[in-house]
Amino acid sequence: MSIKNRIVHSQMYQALIVDASDSKIRRNFHDEFLKELEFAPDVEKIRIYIKSVLGLFGFSSSMVSVARPELRWDEPIGIVVGIGSLFFLTTCIFQNTRKFDYLIAKFYVVRREKLRHRGKPVSAEKLIYFLDDPLTADDFVYDLNNKFEKRKAQYGAGFARRWYCWQAIRLVMRHLDEWIARAQSVRDLFKF
Amino acid sequence: MKIGLVEELILLAVRQLSEESTGTAIGEVLEFSNHDIAVGTLYITLSRLEKKKLIKGRQGVPLPERGGKSRRYFHITGEGRSILDETESLRSRVQQFEPITKGAQ
Numbered sequence: 001m002s003i004k005n006r007i008v009h010s011q012m013y014q015a016l017i018v019d020a021s022d023s024k025i026r027r028n029f030h031d032e033f034l035k036e037l038e039f040a041p042d043v044e045k046i047r048i049y050i051k052s053v054l055g056l057f058g059f060s061s062s063m064v065s066v067a068r069p070e071l072r073w074d075e076p077i078g079i080v081v082g083i084g085s086l087f088f089l090t091t092c093i094f095q096n097t098r099k100f101d102y103l104i105a106k107f108y109v110v111r112r113e114k115l116r117h118r119g120k121p122v123s124a125e126k127l128i129y130f131l132d133d134p135l136t137a138d139d140f141v142y143d144l145n146n147k148f149e150k151r152k153a154q155y156g157a158g159f160a161r162r163w164y165c166w167q168a169i170r171l172v173m174r175h176l177d178e179w180i181a182r183a184q185s186v187r188d189l190f191k192f
Numbered sequence: 193m194k195i196g197l198v199e200e201l202i203l204l205a206v207r208q209l210s211e212e213s214t215g216t217a218i219g220e221v222l223e224f225s226n227h228d229i230a231v232g233t234l235y236i237t238l239s240r241l242e243k244k245k246l247i248k249g250r251q252g253v254p255l256p257e258r259g260g261k262s263r264r265y266f267h268i269t270g271e272g273r274s275i276l277d278e279t280e281s282l283r284s285r286v287q288q289f290e291p292i293t294k295g296a297q
Contacts, residue, residue: 132235132236133235133239135239135249135251135264136215136235136238136239136249136264138258138261138262138264139214139215139216139235139263139264140215140231140232140235142216142258142261143215143216143219143231144231146216147231167230167231167232170230170232170233171232171236174232174233174236
């Protein structure tokens with residue numbers, strides 16, 4: 001499969017997975033894809049075996065070229081090792097198996113899924129609980145959550161998430177500011 | 193004791209709301225008066241005012257709609273009231289000042 005086909009293949013896969021709104025349908029597509037990988041046609045399997053043997057040859061050649069730097073490129077053994085090393089490099093760069101397509105597709109799907117389900121940033125919330133006064137932290141987080149929902153409805157999840165994180169960063173900055181202002185000397189900064 | 197503008201505004205809001213002054217309500221009062229401050233700033237200022245003993249906080253009853261967590265209510269202390277009166281009188285004194293114009297002499 002060429003690189004172009006591979007990209008088309010992965011794009012098709014991600015389009016199928018991502019556009020399926022129902023999680024059950026999405027899982028079915030996923031399973032189908034895995035089955036397709038497991039029961040690949042014989043021709044495909046033979047192709048993979050040949051590629052594996054050639055890959056092994058390339059890999060061993062490159063190892064020999066590293067271990068025996070005194071090999072000359074104009075000698076027959078040197079030429080064989082050289083061709084093997086080049087082959088190894090090209091196969092490393094242009095991986096051409098369906099497994100790799102699946103990995104690419106999975107990467108895109110996972111990334112898209114992450115973008116799709118966007119709630120409040122939990123790490124920012126934890127940071128607030130960690131830094132803020134424990135007496136007011138609950139109220140603070142409750143207010144932030146309410147405002148987050150409003151912003152999400154108004155401007156979208158991405159904006160709301162950035163706003164939420166920015167509130168947590170501002171809190172960190174305020175604490176840093178107070179910490180620095182409280183210190184009389186550099187040594188005081190490290191007294192807790 | 194000196195207080196900043198945000199502290200003064202929050203103190204005023206607490207006095208205005210009396211017993212119903214929660215963080216959310218104070219934020220709404222400030223929003224209503226076109227002085228929208230960040231949520232973090234509001235709560236940090238409230239903690240600071242509490243440390244200065246200008247306001248006093250108490251935990252309310254746990255609320256089911258907030259997942260069993262309670263609200264914190266604030267009320268102004270005597271010291272807080274006197275500080276506010278002081279700043280208000282200072283403002284009125286500044287407003288009463290009449291500049292001497294050159295022509296009047």
